[in-house]
Amino acid sequence: MDIFDLTDDESFDVPFEAKEQKGVRNVYKEDQENALLKSLNKEQLEAVQTTEGALLVLAGAGTGKTRVLTTRIAYLIQKNLCRPYECMAVTFTNKAASEMKERLFNMIGPVAGDVWLGTFHKIGLKILRRHAQEVGLSSDFNIFNQDDSFRLLKLILKEYDVDVKKYSPKSLAEVIDSFKNKGFLPESLPKSLEAGASFPKSGFFYREYQERLRTLNAVDFSDLLLLSFEVLKNNPELALKYQHQFRYILVDEYQDTNIIQYLWLKLLAKGYGNLCCVGDDDQSIYSWRGAEVENILRFSEDYPKAKTIRLESNYRSTAEILGAASSLIAHNKGRLGKTLRVAPTHLLEGKQVEVKGFWDSKKEAYFVAEDVSYNRKGRRLSDLAVLVRANFQTREFEEAFSKEGIAYKVIGGFRFYEREEIKDMIAYLRVVAQPKDDMAFERIVNKPKRGIGAASLDKLREFAASSHQSLFESIDAYPSNKGAFAHLREIKALFVKWQEDLEVLPFFEVAKEVLYESGYMKMWKDEASFEAKGKVENLGELLSVISADFETITAFLEHVSLVMDTDELSKDDCVNIMTLHGAKGLEFSKVYLPGWEEGIFPHQKSLDEGEKALEEERRLAYVGLTRAKEEAVISFVANRQVYGQWQASIASRFLSEIDSKYLKTSSQMGMQSSFENKEDENFDEPYQNASNFFRNRGAASPQKGFSNSSLSRSTTSLKKNEAVTENGIKRGSQVYHEIFGYGVAVQVDGNKVEVYFEGLGRKKLMSPFLEKVK
């Protein structure tokens, strides 16, 4: 299951001239080549067979990008142009890597395992592990995830008395990450970059952060690239060795590379210059992670002899879907430009893209669930997907699907490895593996409660800092053995025991010991709540995952930091619910694209940021549409609840940017107001309806638009911290008031309140009337 085995060093250590090829057929057979290439079209064939020098393959959606990449690798190996371990193929996601791995295996068999195939981060990690000491780390360093980084930054900011509310660790993390993505260590950070950053003294905090990471013997995600690049940059001999090894380098999704990845590739490809980059500038959706579309736009400047091949035959979608997607993306400026056309062998008779408007997101979700029910006949559920802009949107679909009895899986979102209990357990294991890891240690030192409070920890922290040791190490030397410190010694003794056990027992056994002997499992078992039950189950599941898949603690910890459990699509037959970002590289026969509302999609932040950000949103929409093979449904709602507050929505501008001949619109609003009976409204234009509706009603007086029959009445009790004021409802120190005139809140008797409302249930009753007042 591991994409490539990090313990397998032989392919590297043996001088490559002397290396015998394992399992590769030395004799090239023509029929093999024919079998490999026969299904390719002319464009694809050229991309596979252009083996010398730099090559840019501009591959539009659905034009067989992965096929070209894998066939190219197979071709190189079969034609004996390189040995498997002399070929490196880099992807962005584990999903893409494992798919390529699988396809390659089917083409050339087990030797596929020798190809350096993996994500940028994984290959960076492989290099960094070998040469960690060059950057002042020991090779068993830990990998910090985003959460760890935030916590560390928060710690640092607090030490310097920075107001964490005003200057959040998250924004600092973003700034530091952007430095790393551009390839700068604190020492080399240009003043101008620091000055332009949105966080004050970011250069100082960056330096501080890197130093702390080093003392913790840890790196963060971006370091995997940055530091592996530094290692090679500072050791020309070493770099030469790698440059000599990699005769062929292939890159997937080149449009999403950032500067450090660009430099990293350039350095590694220096030996042979056989760099093949595949990408699509219209699908660049990771600029917030430092991706520079410019990398792909100026490829031919960087590699002047580079050839460019365009793949424009689309084997995936109907003409209607392609037409809709193309007419939308045409609104973007500065594209390299491609014209996708339906492949002649693939002419599909298609339906128009459906556009539907709904009253609220619940109706939208239930429509999708019912439509799925209807469409499942003669189709696999896994051929259907719901693609959302943000993770929070998945919730209502989950609810609707489970009520309709439809199997579904949410990809991404709340991940297994990000659950509290799993993170705690991982923290325990991290301390076992790497006692210097103060972050992990602090996380679990008093979990379950061991009578070690904040005050004692403060003392220990101070002591540890003055003796330049980790918390764990400094426990023994601390000049006290009372109260919390006695408990600290106890827990340390346990950790030492587990470390010793690791020498003699299988990792799985030790993991089990840790879970039970620490009292962590007991802590949740003793709790009667529904939640705790699930946590106990999850912990059990974690143990079984460990016993099935991981032999060493290092392998396990590496896996949890680099590979998310939900990276891969479920093997079961179920509907996939995921973000648009997560859907890149996938295809489905029918795709649902909900939540196309201003502020949701395009996201509010992109609207605030301006044209460039908006273009990226548009590319995201393009990615979404082109995932569909046969059908696509776009929908939006008139009311949306975001963070517990109701808000009016207006249909996304993207809808009006799509050539209407590819669209079929219909209203599913089904509201109970008098609005429904108005004849002058055109129900075939639901996105206009939504905006008109709120324009008409937005600032209206309470009763406007209500017909008496649809007006309901309900009484409710005020909560402890609520009161009715003249302008609205007072809750604590916050005052809320009614919006849109949907209802009137009237104090009746004591804490009883009478509310008029329109066709909404009790739970929803209050929220639409409440809006925070500054």
Place this chain on the structure above:
DNA sequence: ACGGACAGTTTTTTT
């Protein structure tokens, strides 16, 4: 040391 009450904030996408 610990838990409950209260106030205030959150606000995208991922390796």
Place this chain on the structure above:
DNA sequence: AACTGTCCGT
């Protein structure tokens, strides 16, 4: 709505 941080009583 769900979450964090702080204050305060036990």
